[in-house]
Amino acid sequence: MALANWLTPVEPECDNDDSPAVEEILGRIEDVPPGTKKMFEVRDRKVLVINDEGRIYAINGLCSHYNFSLENGTYAKGRIRCPLHGACFNVRSGDIEDYPGFDSLHSYVVTVNDGNLIIKTTEKKLGSDRRIRHLPKMKQCNDRPVVIIGGGVATATFIEHSRLNGLITPILVISEESLPPYDRVLLSKKPAATGEDIRLRKDDAFYEERNVKFLLKTSVIAVNHKSREVSLSNGETVVYSKLIIATGGNVRKLQVPGSDLKNICYLRKVEEANIISNLHPGKHVVCVGSSFIGMEVASALAEKAASVTVISNTPEPLPVFGSDIGKGIRLKFEEKGVKFELAANVVALRGNDQGEVSKVILENGKELDVDLLVCGIGVTPATKFLEGSGIKLDNRGFIEVDEKFRTNISYIFAMGDVVTAPLPLWDIDSINIQHFQTAQAHGQHLGYTIVGKPQPGPIVPYFWTLFFFAFGLKFSGCNQGSTKEYTNGDPETGTFIRYFLKKDKVVAVAAGGPSSVASQFAEIFKKGIEVTLKDLKNSSDHTWGHLLL
CATH class of the missing domain: 3.50.50.60 (FAD/NAD(P)-binding domain)
Known part of the structure; x- marks a missing residue:
């Protein structure tokens, strides 16, 4: 098998890096056959090695966003995309090219000698999992800002x-x-x-x-x-x-009688989040709104609150994904002790003698005890x-x-x-x-x-939500105008893939569970690759990395 002995990364060296050189054996070349990638460890630092049909690349093995392993990420022609939230890195330079996240990764020189994979770097570069991109020297400018x-x-x-x-x-x-x-x-x-x-x-x-x-x-x-x-x-x-x-x-605010009582909170700034965190232990918390903010806050407060109830004005939470997916998420919340009032609307709030909210009145006449009301009902x-x-x-x-x-x-x-x-x-x-x-x-x-340079490729929407730091959803693409859905898996168990189609072509993907399909489709959309309803029906495993090779 012919192999390129080594490939020099294009990343500039760390500024003022006069730290000692490091040259160590990572493993054997047969550990990373062509078309695969493998995580190694060097001095407690995770390094991901990629064999792209004989070209060997090596970068930090953890995504710079939330330190998630890139080993199972989607690799496509010089770019690797994190399976968690979709951040994407150039494997030659380590530069971050798609988001979320900010920092880039280190890339490393790897040689192949007598079948051994040998990393050549410095102690400074092995000292961190990420780097800030080098800034050219700033020129003096006195223009208006x-x-x-x-x-x-x-x-x-x-x-x-x-x-x-x-x-x-x-x-x-x-x-x-x-x-x-x-x-x-x-x-x-x-x-x-x-x-x-x-x-x-x-x-x-x-x-x-x-x-x-x-x-x-x-x-x-x-x-x-x-x-x-x-x-x-x-x-x-x-x-x-x-x-x-x-x-x-x-933030959009409640417009009902009693909405000026104390202990009614909205979430937009860090100070507001801290107030909610400080108030909630041992309290009866009610979250108004069952979209991302309301559900995420409910999951964050459930452990220490006396109780948490979510009021949803739709039959199931997270309606944008479909009622079956919302039901599956709700069942998982209920297993954690969170209660729900479904297809319900708040019509009034009542307070105690101290002017603090104490009752939530629903349209159906039901009254809920409340010490802390958190509203997540959208923004303008x-x-x-x-x-x-x-x-x-x-x-x-x-x-x-x-x-x-x-x-x-x-x-x-x-x-x-x-x-x-x-x-x-x-x-x-x-x-x-x-x-x-x-x-x-x-x-x-x-x-x-703003400086007259061409944009770095098309924008592909990608978002995620996470509950109890244990389960959640990932979404890639845009389902506006979609006319058909195709689902693999069982939404009520939380392990599923839902495809949104327009003219029998996939335009968006939602996934729950361990699947990396959302991040795969972020790259598929970016590259303009078409996936049809026929492709979905013919797929046995609903993994799509082969389309990117």
Whole structure:
């Protein structure tokens, strides 16, 4: 068998890496036959070796998002995609190319000598499972800043990619948050986590080196595109060279009698998550809403609360996936002691003598005891401050942008949950998608187009939800306009694959259980590979990695 002796990764060496060289035998080449991959361990560091028909690649073996093993990830022509949440890495460079996550991985030189796989690296590179991509030296620039309104994950990703792509203009982020960007996904899954715990970049020097400043606990109240300035809640004005709006959404609040009582909580910021975490032990908790936020909060609080009840206004929770999938998830929750009120609506709340909520009144007359009420009933776009700005909004209040995230006003862009944008792979002219990974992809793409570079491939929506840190769902694609469903497995057991089809072609996939089909289809969609209803019916195992070889 002819083998390439080694392949040099394209990753630049760690900055100022004068640490001792490391050269060790990983194993035998027969341990990794062509077309396979295998995890090895070097000095307690997991290293994944991939044999791509004789080309040997080696990278860190854990995904930089949540440290999940890449050994069972989807490999396709130089890219490996995490089976958990779909983050994707270039195996030659280790660079992250698709989200979620931020950090890239180390790639390693591997040689084949007398049948032995030999890794050649340094102690510094073996000292961590991830790396921050190298930033070219910043040039001095005194232009008016690029102003970003909103400090979420789209903003964080834009900062990284725009700087990597050569943008030297100062960046000013104006945010209502008390911290620079953090992992908002964890608010509903791990509400006790502090802001410092979940910051995406924990070192302020990261932003200082990139000439990024933050104006925190501040909101924008008006935009004047003619003078290119924004008015702030503190009475000041800021001029911009280019403006990016990434304000996300505002929580939708209950509009029933008693909704002003104490101990009624909404979840958008880390401080609100911490309040919920501090209040819930030993209390009767009611979660209003059975979509992602309500269900994730219920699972996070169930262990320490006296009781947790979820109020769903649909016959089963998580209706977007189908009632049978929702039922399967509900049964698992009930096994954990969580109660449900299905097809129910809150019509009033009552309080005790201290002004704290104590009763939830349902439309059917039923009354529930409650000490802590958590509402997860959706969001509205945070665009009220744009009234009179001339920036075009749709009839729901979302900002309309084109494929380059440009608004109808010159020098003003928008991204993330606040926009409705084209989704070309699905022939959708404009759609609002409110998921972490998609917001990151928006930030990445705008980080290219703002400096005039072509975007790095099409956006493929991918999201996940996790309950009790034990089971959940993964979804890839876009099922808007789908006309048919095909299911493999049993949704009520939680182990299944559901395909959504349009014109007998798969346009989206939902999966529960250990299946990596959602991440496989993220790559299938990205590469424009067609999977039909006939293919689904002919598949014996519903694994699709062979389409990517």
